[in-house]
Amino acid sequence: xxxxxxxxxxxxxxxxxxxxxxxxxxxxxxxxxxxxxxxxxxxxxxxxxxxxxxxxxxxxxxxxxxxxxxxxxxxxxxxxxxxxxxxxxxxxxxxxxxxxxxxxxxxxxxxxxxxx
Amino acid sequence: xxxxxxxxxxxxxxxxxxxxxxxxxxxxxxxxxxxxxxxxxxxxxxxxxxxxxxxxxxxxxxxxxxxxxxxxxxxxxxxxxxxxxxxxxxxxxxxxxxxxxxxxxxxxxxxxxxxx
DNA sequence: CTGTATCCATGATGATACTG
DNA sequence: CAGTATCATCATGGATACAG
Numbered sequence: 001x002x003x004x005x006x007x008x009x010x011x012x013x014x015x016x017x018x019x020x021x022x023x024x025x026x027x028x029x030x031x032x033x034x035x036x037x038x039x040x041x042x043x044x045x046x047x048x049x050x051x052x053x054x055x056x057x058x059x060x061x062x063x064x065x066x067x068x069x070x071x072x073x074x075x076x077x078x079x080x081x082x083x084x085x086x087x088x089x090x091x092x093x094x095x096x097x098x099x100x101x102x103x104x105x106x107x108x109x110x111x112x113x114x115x116x
Numbered sequence: 117x118x119x120x121x122x123x124x125x126x127x128x129x130x131x132x133x134x135x136x137x138x139x140x141x142x143x144x145x146x147x148x149x150x151x152x153x154x155x156x157x158x159x160x161x162x163x164x165x166x167x168x169x170x171x172x173x174x175x176x177x178x179x180x181x182x183x184x185x186x187x188x189x190x191x192x193x194x195x196x197x198x199x200x201x202x203x204x205x206x207x208x209x210x211x212x213x214x215x216x217x218x219x220x221x222x223x224x225x226x227x228x229x230x231x232x
Numbered sequence: 233c234t235g236t237a238t239c240c241a242t243g244a245t246g247a248t249a250c251t252g
Numbered sequence: 253c254a255g256t257a258t259c260a261t262c263a264t265g266g267a268t269a270c271a272g
Binding site: 233234235236237238239240241242243244245246247248249250251252 | 256257258259260261262264265268270271
Binding site for chain 4: 139140141142166167168170171174195
Protein backbone atom coordinates (compact mmCIF):
# COMPACT_ATOMS: atom_id res chain seq x y z
CA UNK A 1 0.00 0.00 0.00
CA UNK A 2 1.41 3.31 -1.07
CA UNK A 3 2.25 5.87 1.55
CA UNK A 4 -0.25 8.67 1.60
CA UNK A 5 1.14 12.16 1.16
CA UNK A 6 -0.26 14.61 3.65
CA UNK A 7 -1.31 18.08 2.67
CA UNK A 8 0.46 20.97 4.28
CA UNK A 9 -2.66 21.74 6.28
CA UNK A 10 -2.65 18.25 7.71
CA UNK A 11 1.05 18.38 8.49
CA UNK A 12 0.60 21.60 10.40
CA UNK A 13 -2.39 20.24 12.25
CA UNK A 14 -0.66 17.03 13.30
CA UNK A 15 2.52 18.80 14.37
CA UNK A 16 0.45 21.12 16.51
CA UNK A 17 -1.32 18.14 18.06
CA UNK A 18 2.02 16.65 19.00
CA UNK A 19 3.36 19.93 20.28
CA UNK A 20 0.31 20.29 22.45
CA UNK A 21 0.84 16.93 24.13
CA UNK A 22 4.56 17.40 24.81
CA UNK A 23 4.37 21.13 25.41
CA UNK A 24 6.41 22.76 28.10
CA UNK A 25 9.89 22.26 29.35
CA UNK A 26 9.18 19.25 31.50
CA UNK A 27 6.99 16.53 30.02
CA UNK A 28 9.59 14.82 27.86
CA UNK A 29 12.35 15.06 30.47
CA UNK A 30 9.99 13.50 33.00
CA UNK A 31 9.10 10.63 30.69
CA UNK A 32 12.76 10.05 29.92
CA UNK A 33 13.53 9.96 33.62
CA UNK A 34 10.76 7.49 34.39
CA UNK A 35 11.70 5.36 31.44
CA UNK A 36 15.22 5.21 32.80
CA UNK A 37 14.11 3.56 36.00
CA UNK A 38 13.26 6.56 38.13
CA UNK A 39 9.87 5.45 39.32
CA UNK A 40 9.49 7.22 42.63
CA UNK A 41 8.43 10.84 42.90
CA UNK A 42 11.63 11.76 44.63
CA UNK A 43 13.81 9.94 42.12
CA UNK A 44 12.14 11.71 39.24
CA UNK A 45 12.69 15.02 40.92
CA UNK A 46 16.36 14.24 41.39
CA UNK A 47 16.69 13.10 37.78
CA UNK A 48 15.08 16.20 36.30
CA UNK A 49 17.22 19.18 37.31
CA UNK A 50 15.52 22.23 38.78
CA UNK A 51 11.95 21.01 38.73
CA UNK A 52 9.88 21.87 41.80
CA UNK A 53 7.47 19.52 43.53
CA UNK A 54 4.56 21.65 42.52
CA UNK A 55 5.38 21.53 38.83
CA UNK A 56 6.35 17.87 38.89
CA UNK A 57 3.06 17.02 40.55
CA UNK A 58 1.07 18.89 37.97
CA UNK A 59 3.00 17.52 35.02
CA UNK A 60 2.57 13.96 36.24
CA UNK A 61 -1.17 14.51 36.38
CA UNK A 62 -1.19 15.83 32.83
CA UNK A 63 0.79 12.83 31.65
CA UNK A 64 -1.62 10.51 33.39
CA UNK A 65 -4.55 12.15 31.63
CA UNK A 66 -2.80 11.74 28.30
CA UNK A 67 -2.25 8.06 29.11
CA UNK A 68 1.48 8.38 28.88
CA UNK A 69 2.19 7.59 32.51
CA UNK A 70 0.55 5.35 35.11
CA UNK A 71 0.53 6.05 38.82
CA UNK A 72 0.38 3.06 41.15
CA UNK A 73 -0.02 3.22 44.91
CA UNK A 74 1.38 0.33 46.93
CA UNK A 75 -0.33 -0.43 50.17
CA UNK A 76 2.85 -0.77 52.15
CA UNK A 77 3.96 1.03 55.24
CA UNK A 78 4.70 3.74 54.56
CA UNK A 79 2.69 3.99 51.39
CA UNK A 80 4.87 4.11 48.29
CA UNK A 81 3.92 5.43 44.89
CA UNK A 82 5.36 4.26 41.62
CA UNK A 83 5.21 5.93 38.23
CA UNK A 84 5.70 3.96 35.05
CA UNK A 85 5.46 4.80 31.39
CA UNK A 86 2.78 3.15 29.28
CA UNK A 87 3.35 1.22 26.06
CA UNK A 88 1.74 4.17 24.33
CA UNK A 89 4.39 6.44 25.76
CA UNK A 90 7.04 4.27 24.13
CA UNK A 91 5.59 5.16 20.74
CA UNK A 92 7.15 8.57 21.30
CA UNK A 93 10.62 7.06 21.26
CA UNK A 94 11.51 7.57 17.57
CA UNK A 95 10.53 11.19 17.87
CA UNK A 96 12.36 11.72 21.14
CA UNK A 97 15.47 10.05 19.76
CA UNK A 98 15.44 12.49 16.87
CA UNK A 99 15.03 15.38 19.28
CA UNK A 100 17.99 14.22 21.36
CA UNK A 101 20.11 13.84 18.25
CA UNK A 102 19.17 17.26 16.97
CA UNK A 103 19.72 18.93 20.33
CA UNK A 104 23.14 17.38 20.63
CA UNK A 105 24.13 18.56 17.19
CA UNK A 106 22.61 21.98 17.76
CA UNK A 107 24.63 22.50 20.91
CA UNK A 108 27.80 21.53 19.05
CA UNK A 109 26.94 23.94 16.27
CA UNK A 110 26.35 26.82 18.65
CA UNK A 111 29.75 26.19 20.18
CA UNK A 112 31.31 26.54 16.75
CA UNK A 113 29.70 29.79 15.75
CA UNK A 114 29.84 31.36 19.19
CA UNK A 115 32.55 29.72 21.28
CA UNK A 116 32.56 30.61 24.94
CA UNK B 117 32.75 3.44 15.13
CA UNK B 118 30.42 2.43 17.91
CA UNK B 119 27.51 4.66 18.72
CA UNK B 120 27.99 6.49 21.95
CA UNK B 121 25.32 5.95 24.58
CA UNK B 122 24.19 9.14 26.21
CA UNK B 123 23.57 9.39 29.92
CA UNK B 124 20.10 10.25 31.05
CA UNK B 125 21.32 13.68 32.13
CA UNK B 126 22.58 14.35 28.63
CA UNK B 127 19.39 13.10 27.03
CA UNK B 128 17.33 15.43 29.18
CA UNK B 129 19.62 18.34 28.46
CA UNK B 130 19.56 17.84 24.70
CA UNK B 131 15.81 17.35 24.57
CA UNK B 132 15.37 20.58 26.48
CA UNK B 133 17.69 22.34 24.06
CA UNK B 134 15.55 21.18 21.18
CA UNK B 135 12.33 22.05 22.94
CA UNK B 136 13.69 25.52 23.56
CA UNK B 137 14.36 26.14 19.88
CA UNK B 138 11.03 24.85 18.59
CA UNK B 139 8.98 25.95 21.58
CA UNK B 140 5.55 27.40 21.13
CA UNK B 141 2.67 26.57 18.87
CA UNK B 142 3.96 28.31 15.81
CA UNK B 143 7.63 27.83 14.92
CA UNK B 144 7.33 24.42 13.34
CA UNK B 145 4.11 25.19 11.48
CA UNK B 146 5.75 28.32 10.09
CA UNK B 147 8.80 26.41 8.90
CA UNK B 148 6.59 23.78 7.32
CA UNK B 149 4.65 26.48 5.53
CA UNK B 150 7.77 28.21 4.21
CA UNK B 151 9.29 24.91 3.18
CA UNK B 152 6.13 24.23 1.20
CA UNK B 153 6.62 27.25 -0.97
CA UNK B 154 4.91 29.94 1.04
CA UNK B 155 7.62 32.53 0.95
CA UNK B 156 5.72 35.77 1.34
CA UNK B 157 4.56 37.08 4.69
CA UNK B 158 0.97 37.00 3.59
CA UNK B 159 1.20 33.49 2.17
CA UNK B 160 2.67 32.20 5.39
CA UNK B 161 -0.10 33.83 7.35
CA UNK B 162 -2.69 32.20 5.11
CA UNK B 163 -1.00 28.81 5.38
CA UNK B 164 -0.82 28.86 9.18
CA UNK B 165 -4.37 29.06 10.47
CA UNK B 166 -5.22 31.63 13.10
CA UNK B 167 -1.83 33.25 13.49
CA UNK B 168 -1.85 37.02 13.86
CA UNK B 169 0.56 39.39 12.17
CA UNK B 170 2.07 40.34 15.47
CA UNK B 171 2.90 36.78 16.42
CA UNK B 172 4.04 35.80 12.94
CA UNK B 173 6.37 38.77 12.83
CA UNK B 174 7.90 37.90 16.17
CA UNK B 175 8.26 34.21 15.40
CA UNK B 176 9.97 34.94 12.10
CA UNK B 177 12.49 37.08 13.93
CA UNK B 178 13.17 34.28 16.40
CA UNK B 179 13.66 31.84 13.56
CA UNK B 180 16.06 34.23 11.85
CA UNK B 181 18.11 34.49 15.02
CA UNK B 182 18.26 30.73 15.28
CA UNK B 183 19.46 30.59 11.67
CA UNK B 184 16.52 28.51 10.59
CA UNK B 185 14.98 31.07 8.27
CA UNK B 186 16.41 33.79 6.03
CA UNK B 187 14.67 37.02 5.20
CA UNK B 188 15.42 38.65 1.87
CA UNK B 189 14.21 42.04 0.73
CA UNK B 190 13.85 42.62 -2.99
CA UNK B 191 14.30 46.13 -4.21
CA UNK B 192 11.28 46.11 -6.43
CA UNK B 193 8.31 48.41 -6.46
CA UNK B 194 6.61 47.86 -4.20
CA UNK B 195 9.26 46.24 -2.04
CA UNK B 196 8.71 42.52 -1.61
CA UNK B 197 10.06 40.31 1.13
CA UNK B 198 10.81 36.65 0.80
CA UNK B 199 11.37 34.11 3.56
CA UNK B 200 13.21 30.89 2.91
CA UNK B 201 14.36 28.05 5.13
CA UNK B 202 18.06 27.40 5.55
CA UNK B 203 19.85 24.11 4.94
CA UNK B 204 20.22 23.92 8.70
CA UNK B 205 16.46 24.09 9.05
CA UNK B 206 16.20 21.01 6.86
CA UNK B 207 18.13 19.05 9.46
CA UNK B 208 14.95 19.23 11.52
CA UNK B 209 13.10 17.16 8.95
CA UNK B 210 13.55 13.67 10.45
CA UNK B 211 12.29 14.98 13.77
CA UNK B 212 9.39 16.86 12.25
CA UNK B 213 8.39 13.84 10.20
CA UNK B 214 8.24 11.79 13.37
CA UNK B 215 6.15 14.47 15.04
CA UNK B 216 3.71 14.50 12.15
CA UNK B 217 3.45 10.73 12.21
CA UNK B 218 2.89 10.66 15.94
CA UNK B 219 0.33 13.43 15.87
CA UNK B 220 -1.61 11.68 13.13
CA UNK B 221 -1.68 8.45 15.08
CA UNK B 222 -2.51 10.24 18.31
CA UNK B 223 -5.52 11.92 16.78
CA UNK B 224 -6.74 8.58 15.48
CA UNK B 225 -6.29 7.05 18.91
CA UNK B 226 -8.22 9.80 20.63
CA UNK B 227 -11.08 9.22 18.23
CA UNK B 228 -11.18 5.57 19.24
CA UNK B 229 -11.25 6.07 22.98
CA UNK B 230 -13.45 9.14 22.89
CA UNK B 231 -15.47 9.23 19.67
CA UNK B 232 -17.29 12.45 19.00
C1' DC C 233 1.75 43.98 1.33
C1' DT C 234 4.61 43.93 5.43
C1' DG C 235 4.80 44.82 9.18
C1' DT C 236 4.73 47.83 14.28
C1' DA C 237 2.35 49.56 18.53
C1' DT C 238 -0.69 49.00 22.43
C1' DC C 239 -3.17 46.73 25.57
C1' DC C 240 -4.65 42.71 27.78
C1' DA C 241 -5.80 37.71 29.17
C1' DT C 242 -4.08 33.40 30.24
C1' DG C 243 -1.18 29.82 31.35
C1' DA C 244 3.25 28.18 32.65
C1' DT C 245 6.67 28.32 35.89
C1' DG C 246 8.98 29.50 40.32
C1' DA C 247 9.65 30.17 45.66
C1' DT C 248 8.35 28.82 49.82
C1' DA C 249 5.93 26.74 53.39
C1' DC C 250 3.27 23.19 55.05
C1' DT C 251 0.64 18.33 55.63
C1' DG C 252 -0.28 13.21 56.24
C1' DC D 253 8.27 10.19 51.10
C1' DA D 254 4.74 12.29 48.30
C1' DG D 255 2.66 15.59 47.65
C1' DT D 256 -0.77 20.40 48.40
C1' DA D 257 -1.46 25.38 49.26
C1' DT D 258 -0.37 30.16 48.34
C1' DC D 259 1.49 33.79 46.23
C1' DA D 260 4.20 36.01 42.72
C1' DT D 261 6.27 36.50 38.19
C1' DC D 262 6.99 35.97 33.41
C1' DA D 263 6.41 34.47 28.69
C1' DT D 264 3.08 33.44 25.21
C1' DG D 265 -0.32 34.54 22.65
C1' DG D 266 -4.57 37.27 21.10
C1' DA D 267 -7.39 41.69 19.56
C1' DT D 268 -7.20 45.67 17.38
C1' DA D 269 -5.54 49.67 15.25
C1' DC D 270 -2.36 51.88 12.59
C1' DA D 271 2.01 52.98 9.50
C1' DG D 272 5.28 52.91 5.46
